[in-house]
Amino acid sequence: MGSSRTAKTRIKSENTVLLSPPPAPRRARDRVLYINLIYTFNRFAEKHTILDMKLEIQTILFTEPDGDAIERAGEILRAGGLVVFPTETVYGLGADATDGSAAAKIFAAKGRPADNPLIVHLAEPADAERYAVTTELYFRLAERFMPGPLTVVLPKRETIPATVTAGLDTVAVRVPSHPTAHALIKAAGVPVAAPSANISGRPSPTTARHAIENMYGRADCIIAAGDCDFGVESTVVKLEGEGVVVLRPGAVTPEMLGELCPVRLPDTLYKSASADVVPESPGMKYRHYAPDVPMYILDGSDSSVKNFLRDKTDCAIICFDGDEELLAREYAFSLGDRADSASHAHRLFAVLNDIGGIAHKADGKIKAIYARMTPKEGVGLAVFNRLIKAAGYNVIKLD
Numbered sequence: 066m067g068s069s070r071t072a073k074t075r076i077k078s079e080n081t082v083l084l085s086p087p088p089a090p091r092r093a094r095d096r097v098l099y100i101n102l103i104y105t106f107n108r109f110a111e112k113h114t115i116l117d118m119k120l121e122i123q124t125i126l127f128t129e130p131d132g133d134a135i136e137r138a139g140e141i142l143r144a145g146g147l148v149v150f151p152t153e154t155v156y157g158l159g160a161d162a163t164d165g166s167a168a169a170k171i172f173a174a175k176g177r178p179a180d181n182p183l184i185v186h187l188a189e190p191a192d193a194e195r196y197a198v199t200t201e202l203y204f205r206l207a208e209r210f211m212p213g214p215l216t217v218v219l220p221k222r223e224t225i226p227a228t229v230t231a232g233l234d235t236v237a238v239r240v241p242s243h244p245t246a247h248a249l250i251k252a253a254g255v256p257v258a259a260p261s262a263n264i265s266g267r268p269s270p271t272t273a274r275h276a277i278e279n280m281y282g283r284a285d286c287i288i289a290a291g292d293c294d295f296g297v298e299s300t301v302v303k304l305e306g307e308g309v310v311v312l313r314p315g316a317v318t319p320e321m322l323g324e325l326c327p328v329r330l331p332d333t334l335y336k337s338a339s340a341d342v343v344p345e346s347p348g349m350k351y352r353h354y355a356p357d358v359p360m361y362i363l364d365g366s367d368s369s370v371k372n373f374l375r376d377k378t379d380c381a382i383i384c385f386d387g388d389e390e391l392l393a394r395e396y397a398f399s400l401g402d403r404a405d406s407a408s409h410a411h412r413l414f415a416v417l418n419d420i421g422g423i424a425h426k427a428d429g430k431i432k433a434i435y436a437r438m439t440p441k442e443g444v445g446l447a448v449f450n451r452l453i454k455a456a457g458y459n460v461i462k463l464d
């Protein structure tokens with residue numbers, strides 16, 4: 066097949082990984098995905114001339130999350146392998162959470178710092194009892210928000226190895242609502258430790274294409290199953306007295322949590338933590354995603370944003386529906402209606418992933434990314450949090 070020849074295995078230097086092209090699909094209905102895959106595979110191989118590890122993994126790609134795929138992926142997890150799977154938030158990179166050496170492979174595949182702990186994914190809220198010390202408040206939160214995009218940090222039990230929790234005495238547990246994720250955890254018969262399925266420092270994958278682009282050649286198996294619903298990672302909370310502290314905002318909003326218990330929002334959700342403060346969650350100190358070019362958030366009215374950008378060429382723009390003049394530009398992307406935070410959440414990472422790819426391909430044509438400020442209410446807090454982290458807290462006030 067012509068296109069597969071262009072995706073030939075390449076050896077760049079002694080430090081470089083050997084990547085093999087994805088196998089051609091037998092079924093006609095998989096062809097479109099395959100062509101897309103060859104494209105992203107080439108882009109990946111070109112961009113990462115020097116990869117930071119020496120792995121050579123044959124990845125099995127399932128383009129349908131059917132019973133056979135789930136069974137096979139469950140076996141791979143039980144055998145200590147890595148499986149990429151969809152959840153309602155973002156794609157995850159899973160391993161058996163009771164197997165320290167399986168979990169260690171996650172850190173290697175992502176290039177993730179060893180001091181950033183993983184979330185343990187369970188089939189049922191009550192399963193947490195085996196791996197963590199649960200409380201009455203945990204079950205109240207579970208009753209209301211699980212299965213769904215809420216992660217709760219609890220004191221850990223010995224059943225979870227230190228590799229998973231990065232040596233902490235707590236463990237984060239979550240029960241995903243995505244049917245494929247649920248079926249996979251059931252089929253595996255083990256709890257599944259899973260961070261987002263991106264290479265560390267890149268945006269979380271929220272589409273099958275971006276999951277493949279990040280993890281092809283790094284995981285043993287990928288279950289590709291369309292777009293994720295929410296598009297930002299789960300809300301992470303830690304129990305604190307009678308209430309919770311939000312370590313990472315997500316689709317379960319502070320307002321929703323507030324209906325059940327007192328909620329504390331640390332300053333670090335809005336601004337950069339100072340170097341001398343120990344973060345409440347290890348993930349807070351990482352920038353999460355750093356584009357290759359400078360990124361700025363523009364805080365101002367429609368007209369001041371338009372004026373500011375008028376003479377800025379060679380940049381990517383993230384704006385809203387209705388920003389006609391901006392959207393007419395070559396590298397402009399809309400997050401949806403300005404007031405629709407759910408749409409912003411759904412699109413943000415896919416847009417950032419696409420801009421990353423284009424910035425590489427367009428070779429110097431994108432020298433900066435300018436994103437319009439998004440609303441901070443409800444799930445908007447999660448969007449804003451990811452946006453300012455991506456922009457390294459660079460906000461330009463225009464009015």
Ligand code: TXA
Nearest residue numbers: 154156157182183235236237260261298299346347348
């Ligand atoms: O939606 C999600 O949560 C996705 C999907 C795959 O489930 N997973 C995800 O995982 O976003 P990850 O590893 O990208 O982010 C986990 C976050 C990190 O910020 C980490 O520091 C925090 O949860 N975390 C995990 N265990 C913790 C613990 N014991 N104490 C405090 N924070 C913890």
Ligand code: MG
Nearest residue numbers: 260261269298
């Ligand atoms: Mg992540």
